[in-house]
Amino acid sequence: MARILVFLEHHEGAIQKGSLGVLAKAGQLGGEVSGVVIGSGVRELAEAGGRHGAATVYVADDASLAAPLPQPRVDVLAKLVGDEGFDTVLFAQSVLAADVAAGLAVRLGAGLNWDLVDLDADGIGKRPALADSVLVDVGWSSDVRLAIFRAGTFDAVETGGSAEIKDAAVELQGFSTQAEMVEQAHADQQGPSIEDAEVIVAGGRGLGEPEKFALAEELAQALGGAVAATRAVVDAGWYPYSAQVGQTGKTVSPKLYVALGISGAIQHKVGMQGSNVIVSINKDSNAPIFEFSDLGVVGDLHEIVPKLVELVRARRS
């Protein structure tokens, strides 16, 4: 029987929804499921792992693990996998998880498959590749199998269980502690979280100038949704970071995602491809966003959106 360990990533006192989703997936694989929480002052997070399907949660709680840096986590995981004989280690995609998983793969000589959208009990994973133009079935030839799942693939499920909580040893390598966190500037959430919104209207560079975000805001208001932004416009200072969707922003999966002036670069796509329905407006008919839009409109958003806002308002009133 498979012995599965799930890396439970956390932020500000809560385990990430993506990690809990992977726990739910692990529970379907017919093995024994454990989780591991690594950080400082994180012991109380272990119970949430139990409530979401882990039979055992290992806790590595040490001041040296306070900063979310990958290499000390590789040390903890490598020892835990060796000591407890895990044969499968699963991650939800994140900046930290990718760095941890790759380091662990080398340390253990274990195969790593990434960007998976599924994994079956026989150890075959599914990975959409080359801009999702082909679906690849992947496997492992190593004793220990590592996998990173695409962000937002699985929903967390409350099982109501409780986990046995055990300590994981913390023995760090010299080179693992050389990188040090100097400063963390983590933005406070402003307004309602886009992660919970059922409708999202997102703006990109095609809006033309920061003031034009008013168009996205009006449409969002008319549709009863929230406003999101691409990394390019957040970097340019047009919109706050808390609204950023993409590889280094939030991962969202609303019922409706309206993309205004967004080209659909891979970094953005990974944050919103789980949306139920995607509507995009872009004046460039070759924009990649059209390849994964349910309705793609080639045209000038500055003409179309004001009309659409009026039409939606009229229909709703």
Place this chain on the structure above:
Amino acid sequence: MKIAVCVKAVPDATAGRRIDPATKRIDRSVELAISDFDTYAVEEALRLKEEAGDGEVVVVSMGPEKAMDALRKALAMGADRATLITDSALGGADLLGTAAALAGALESESPDLILFGQQSADGGGACLWSAVAERLRRPVISQVSELTTESGSVTGKRQTEFGYDTIRAPLPAVIAVSDAINTPRYPSLKGIMGAKKKPQSTFSAADVGGAVEPATTVVALAPPPARGDARKIEDDGSAAEKILEFLAEKRLV
């Protein structure tokens, strides 16, 4: 300061990217080009060298022999030399094999700083730097959008899902830069003309410590599930009405 930039030669976007059903590997028989994301790392290396007033920028890659043609773009931008790990024994290498080969070449080069782009353009896991850092037992910082060097150390500011982190590490260090870090320069005509004459060397599998067996397998390929009834329309003045109709049909308004 000696800076190594690890780059990947990927099938040129205009040539089309496909997986060869026979080998189940990405078809590299087409024209190859340096992955766009890697040009940001090349630019950053050149910027650091120019700022310091001296140093060397060496481009390191692994791929088929003709990948050297793609590396010339980095030389045309201003890199001093290119070295390519090329050996049929390394074909089909996965993360472990690629990391081992690159680490082997980097050990021979012993640079002060090792740069990567933020991901490859043809299906990477955006994590190779971390595997290479583990092989070299050196610190790693990824997703860096601002990079500064001090004597003997490097500081990177980066963006994660939660905001901005500033991380410092002693040299030699492995850094992956994001595409927010700079605007890569276009090679000048002089640069393009001079690129062919710059030193270009190769490593064999034996030179970098031998080939490492893949630990992952590709079992099968299939067309992706279709995304419902995707539609694309040109605005003829009625796009707003058509969007509303579509939203109504999907019961979203």
